[in-house]
């Protein structure tokens with residue numbers, strides 16, 4: 001049985017005090033062995049939050065990183081730095097990074113390789129715009145994103161990659177893809193992965209859905225065949241709501 005990964009992506013929200021208080025409020029959360037609870041926090045808080053979640057079931061992730069280990073890249077954070085402070089996961093290629101910070105499929109691929117070189121689990125985001133969906137381009141667009149993102153990885157690395165399907169039109173808009181539509185794309189993603197590697201490897205890949213996920217719709221999303229978790233923005237900012245999302249995963253196993 002695949003893992004269920006519930007990840008909260010805080011984006012550029014919270015003061016340090018609010019971030020630490022959040023962790024204090026969720027640290028009693030227990031996940032069963034199938035479920036992982038991850039908070040993707042802003043860089044300045046990572047170190048302190050990693051220390052706070054020791055002995056708890058919550059993991060701390062970064063929201064992006066550079067692909068180089070070090071160098072003259074003013075303002076950037078490297079995989080070495082993240083691994084050094086005990087971060088476990090990193091989001092790569094979020095649509096906001098692609099749109100505002102020129103991330104391309106090629107830089108996503110370099111970052112995924114860099115993540116594995118430093119024992120970080122990549123959460124690789126893919127998804128279509130509304131225009132692409134309306135032009136019936138969703139599946140071709142996503143196939144291209146996935147093929148380039150995973151290029152050159154070993155089967156074992158692919159099995160350990162988390163893929164987040166986030167239709168751009170559903171992010172922060174309150175519009176969720178119907179669970180059937182979301183599952184159809186996640187199923188397609190698994191088929192693409194199977195073509196690149198094998199059915200066996202593809203069966204191991206955790207595929208999350210993201211885009212206006214909240215406690216009210218997570219049960220339905222998780223009840224589908226190919227959605228193995230969620231990457232949650234807005235609804236991950238309040239401890240009570242994040243706990244409900246993780247409990248929805250706990251209920252499944």
Ligand SMILES: O=C(CO)COP(=O)(O)O
Nearest residue numbers: 009171172211212233234
């Ligand atoms: O972008 C997202 C998570 O990475 C989704 O954000 P919302 O849950 O706020 O729609």
